[in-house]
Amino acid sequence: MPNASSPSSKPAVIHLEDAHLSLGNTAASVHILKGISLTIDAGETVGILGPSGAGKTSLLMILAGLETLSSGRITLDGTDITGLDEDRLAALRRDLVGIVFQAFRLIPSLTALQNVAIPLELAGRDNAADMAAAALRSVGLEHRLSHLPDQMSGGEQQRVAIARAMVAKPRILLADEPTGNLDSVTSEKVIASLFKSAADANAALVLVTHDADLAAQCSRVLHIEDGVIVRDSKPSS
Numbered sequence: 001m002p003n004a005s006s007p008s009s010k011p012a013v014i015h016l017e018d019a020h021l022s023l024g025n026t027a028a029s030v031h032i033l034k035g036i037s038l039t040i041d042a043g044e045t046v047g048i049l050g051p052s053g054a055g056k057t058s059l060l061m062i063l064a065g066l067e068t069l070s071s072g073r074i075t076l077d078g079t080d081i082t083g084l085d086e087d088r089l090a091a092l093r094r095d096l097v098g099i100v101f102q103a104f105r106l107i108p109s110l111t112a113l114q115n116v117a118i119p120l121e122l123a124g125r126d127n128a129a130d131m132a133a134a135a136l137r138s139v140g141l142e143h144r145l146s147h148l149p150d151q152m153s154g155g156e157q158q159r160v161a162i163a164r165a166m167v168a169k170p171r172i173l174l175a176d177e178p179t180g181n182l183d184s185v186t187s188e189k190v191i192a193s194l195f196k197s198a199a200d201a202n203a204a205l206v207l208v209t210h211d212a213d214l215a216a217q218c219s220r221v222l223h224i225e226d227g228v229i230v231r232d233s234k235p236s237s
Helices: 056-063 086-096 112-122 128-138 154-166 184-200
Strands: 012-023 030-041 045-049 071-076 097-100 172-176 204-208 220-225 228-233
Touching (some): 012 204, 097 154, 172 184, 184 204
Parallel strands (some): 097 172, 172 204
C-alpha cells in the first residue's frame, strides 16, 4: 500500500516526503519512521491508529516540529521546516500549531486560565484572558479558571491542555490520546470541541488514538505498523 496521499485541490497544510526518523547513536540506532510520505489538507480530520511502538507519537512529534527528521522533507502550511533552527521552529509552532500532549505539560505554578493564555500572550494578544476563559468554558472548566494543576484531576488537567491547544485557532491541531484520561460523557464533549475548533479555523486535525471508534469519526484514518503507513482509508459514513 503506498504511503503518499492522492492529489487534492485543497491547500495542503502538512506535507511529508520520504520521512525517516532514527534515534540513538550509530551503534544502537533505532529506525522509527521508515519513509513516510503524506499530505494532509486544510480542514481534514485524520485519525492515526496502530499498535504501541508503531511510530504514531513519533509521527505526531515530527508534524509538530518537535523531532528532527533523519532524512526526508517536511512542509507546514507552505513553509519547509526541515532545516529550520530552534528559534524559528518555536515561532512557527506558536503561530501555526496547537498540541495536546499525552503528559499534558501544564506549568504547575500557573492557574488553568494562565496556562491556556500563554500562547496568546506570547503572540501579543491583548485579549488573552478572555479568549482563554472562553476556551476553558468550551471544555466544561469554567469553574476551574483559578485552580492550579495539582488542584485538578487528571481528566481536568487534560481538558486544560486541550483548551490551550485550541485557544489560538491554529492551522494545525495535533492530539496524542486526547481522551485517555476522560470518562465517556466528558470525552464526547471534548472531542466535539476539538472537531468544532478545527472546523471553525479550517485547520487540519490529527488525532493519535488507540480508539478505533474515535478514529472513525475522522474524515480519514491512517494505520501505522513498524514505522510505515500500511493503510490510508476514509471511514464509511
